[in-house]
Amino acid sequence: MGVPAVSAAPIEVVEREFGELALNMGPQHPSTHGVLRLVLHLSGETVVKAMPVIGYLHRGVEKLSEHLAYDQLAPVYERDDYLSPTSNSNAYVLAVEKLGGIEVPRRAQWVRALACEWQRIASHLVWLGTLGLDLGGALGGGTTLYMYCFREREKILDWLEALTGTRFHTNVNMVGGVRYDPDAASRAESTAMASEIEAALPELWSMSGGNPIFQERTRGVGVISKDLALGVGVTGPTLRASGVAYDVRAASPYDAYRELPPKVVTRTAGDAEARFQVRFEEIGVSLALVRTITEGLPAGPIFSRKPIKNPKATKLPAGEAYAAVESPRGELGFHIVSDGGPKPYRLKINAPSFKNLQVIPHVVPGGLLADVVATLGSLDPVMGDVDR
């Protein structure tokens, strides 16, 4: 996979030597999804070159991991990719369970999948709303789409709050099981909510994918070819929109997904519209999964270990383990190296947003300034996930 190297030149040099306008987009910019900084070389409004500059949200999570016990760490990673907290902690507990050979009860696996799928839907709704803001602006139809998406997302957050006491960083996952058990009322609410959100999808579609202006703005914009996608290691819906049917839940199933293989949605165009369609269809796939999980939730315990009195007493055997999940943004993996102590010797996060962002220098040049935000919005980066 030949991916050409891209190098950056300082802004002053660009303007002096190349005669191009160097535009510093971000880190304070309404549509760079947090604190991403893009250095754009413009010729007129056409982008000649684009360089992402990252690190503005670096919080040293991987180093912090070396100072906390295994049982204390799961909530830390929920702050990483702050739109899908449960997926993050799920990947972490999977790696620890793999290293320690810890069994997870079947019911706990299903509850994990249930929380993850609801948060995947919530995350995709946030993505759709912010894509609306990118394409339609804060003073226009974009905000309307955004508010409609958040109206639906609010139901999910309310449900999670009723289940866990927290709207967002739900802290469902523990090493060896889950912390919260949905009762009959919660399951009934989940099923009802699935129907409500399914009923709202046509309206969201009519404001986004079904709208000719939206199609004009996304079709043929930011095309990621299959070769480029595989070459820079793009993952998740972005990869599937380029025609590669890779979904961790189906390719190397974990937890409940061994019994519940999801439908893998793919498109071949690789443009912003294809990425939009993949994510939008995935909302429907996740709704179907949620229904299956809620109806077939197996009985049994939700935690396989003894109650944790002293987190530092939990020790893992020396060795290494890698476990990955399909987060809403793609393959999210945790690699843990243990020296036999109560804390990880070294921990590395394989973050999907970081990998997806690598395509920016390759697909943005040649487009207009407005295409930059459309491309970026369709990649769905979360800067907490990029910088960690």
Place this chain on the structure above:
Amino acid sequence: MTALLSGWTWAFVFSAATLGVAMTFVAYMTWLERKVAARMQNRIGPYEVGWPHGWLQPLADVLKLLVKEDTTPRAADRLLFNAGPILVVAPALVGFAFLPIAKGLAVVDHPYSFLFFIAFASLTLFGIFAAGWSSNNKYALLSALRMVAMAVSYEVPMILSLLIPAVWAGTFQLTGIVEAQRGLWFVLYPVVGQVAFLVFLLCALAEGNKSPLDILEAESELIAAYNVEYSGIKFALFYAGEYAHTLAICGLAATVFFGGYLGPSFLPGPIWLIVKSAALFVAILWIRWSLMRLRIDQAIRLNWTILLPVALVDLLFAAWWCVGA
């Protein structure tokens, strides 16, 4: 009463009254826009300042912007930077002077008042360009350049579509154009009238920076566009200028397409003009808060390949209709 006042005093009082009414309406149109947008978006909108439904919100906003720090970037061209807001707001307000509020009654009832209105409405763009250029900010500059591209494009079909009522009325005097609609509003003339109005509406969206044609204010790309460096009362002036411009354009559309002050006699003429303008304003809001934004190349292609030919053919049909009749 009029006999006691000389011509100049009368003109001064009348224009001051028009200005006051216009500015009040501009302020309350911002409130209306926020309420309509909120209603469309499953929100409440302004609620806390003033009972009921936050009706004092525009006043609170103006007071807040008045006391905010007024900053000028060190590298800005001070003269143009300060002239920008004035150049935006003044021509937009002048437009109201030409709108007839009763038979033969307007602040300025000139034989060419229609052309004057269009000329003043276009002057706003100079203020925007001055602001974008003098801010010494790359985003503001890009916005100003986009404005030039858009203005050069959209002025053409806009004026062509506005010529149609003038052709039908046989005059450039706005009061005359309204009187010519006593039988039937021009927008109700089959096909030709509606097409002219739709072309005008799209151009008004572009001229008034409303989605889907608010290319120069594309804040998801250009942050806050030409006014990115402005704060305090200068920013408020831009805001007021934009709304005054949109409202004046709505007033013009109501005058030349919807019969202006004409209407059933249970309401006086000026009220009819205000009602029609406000209805058109809400229609623009409806479009604005529903649609995404076009890219600049798409917006300009839409103008030159669709709006301009349609406006030309429409004008030909209107002229043919006149000659045939």
